Amino acid sequence: MQTDEGIVVDGVRRSFGPVHAVADASFTARPGRVTALIGPNGAGKTTLMLMLATLLAPDAGTIRIAGADPLVDPAAVRARMGWMPDVLGSWAALTTRATLELTGRLYRLPKPRAAARAQELIELVGLQPLADQPTRVLSRGQKQRLSLARALVHDPGVLLLDEPASGLDPAARVELRVLVRRLAGEGRTLLVSSHVLADLEEMADDAVYLQSGATVAAERVAAVRERARLWRVRATDDAALEAALGSRPGVQRDHLGVLVPVLDEHAAADLLADLVGRGVRITAFAPAAGEFERTFLTLTEEQHA
Ligand SMILES: Nc1ncnc2c1ncn2[C@@H]1O[C@H](COP(=O)(O)OP(=O)(O)OP(=O)(O)O)[C@@H](O)[C@H]1O
Secondary structure, X not given: OOOOOOEEEEEXXXXXXXXXXXXXXXXXXXXXXXXXXXXXXXXXXHHXXXXXXXXXXXXXXXXXXXXEOOOOXXXXXXXXXXXXXXXXXXXXXXXXXXXXXXXXXXXXXXHHHHHHHHHHHHHHOOOHHHOOOEHHHOOHHHHHHHHXXXXXXXXXXXXXXXXXXXXXXXHHXXXXXXXXXXXXXXXXXXXXXXXXXXXXXXXXXXXEEEEOOEEOOHHHHHHHHHOOEEEEEEEOOHXXXXXXXXXXXXXXXXXXXXXXXXXXXXXXXXXXXXXXXXXXXXXXXXXXXXXXXXXXXXXXXXHHO
């Protein structure tokens, strides 16, 4: 990994008085990829994002954003990085268009370019009907779209998105996912935090887990991922399914069907073939939880054990 690309964080710490909001964060987010930042409430995600965005100084450790150090050269970082905060502070009386034009001017775009860029971004995030309305009339989800547009004004190579899907309806979530993938496909580095792990699962390539301010070591994440996971199985005839599963260890039941521990995808394929071979008519067969959710929950259980 070259340090002039993506995001490189090493041994970063930041406390607020006695609270160690970020105790030890080290990770790399690579260009062309979407990296999920996952952690429970209060784990330090926003504090970490603020440090990456040059808005908060770390007490220790090093950060590089597209090769620039936020402490030494915050202007270079801001030129290369777009930040979508979890809550958008907007100028209530300005229109959507004027907000984006002004943001462009703040990034020193010439006036005609700022106007053209505002129009491009309004179209990109689907805010055409509200382009000339004051931002105070925007709903929460519409403000999220404006916030994303604002982060993109200067065409940055690195994007930090803090809870980008919050307040978005299902259709807008799908659009966000498509847009995020497109931005990564253009070679940008994206770091995305969200509590909605199913959303992250569908947009992210890599994951960084944060627990009590510390990033979880890759070896520990790998160890969790190697354990058996539960697969959900449904059939047209419950009794036939139960009989075919026999005394298989660890089988559980919930309101949606039967959950079977399976070591890996080969074992899942074997199980499916076995059930079908025994004449069970299977209607659903899939992992019960996404990879991020399962890893997150297991890490949390281990921490509290
Ligand atoms: N300015 C501050 N002053 C004092 N404590 C703070 C400050 N900012 C954050 N904290 C504390 O640091 C810890 C991490 O907070 P942070 O907002 O970074 O977590 P988070 O992972 O973003 O949480 P959430 O998922 O709930 O948004 C929390 O215990 C929080 O109370």
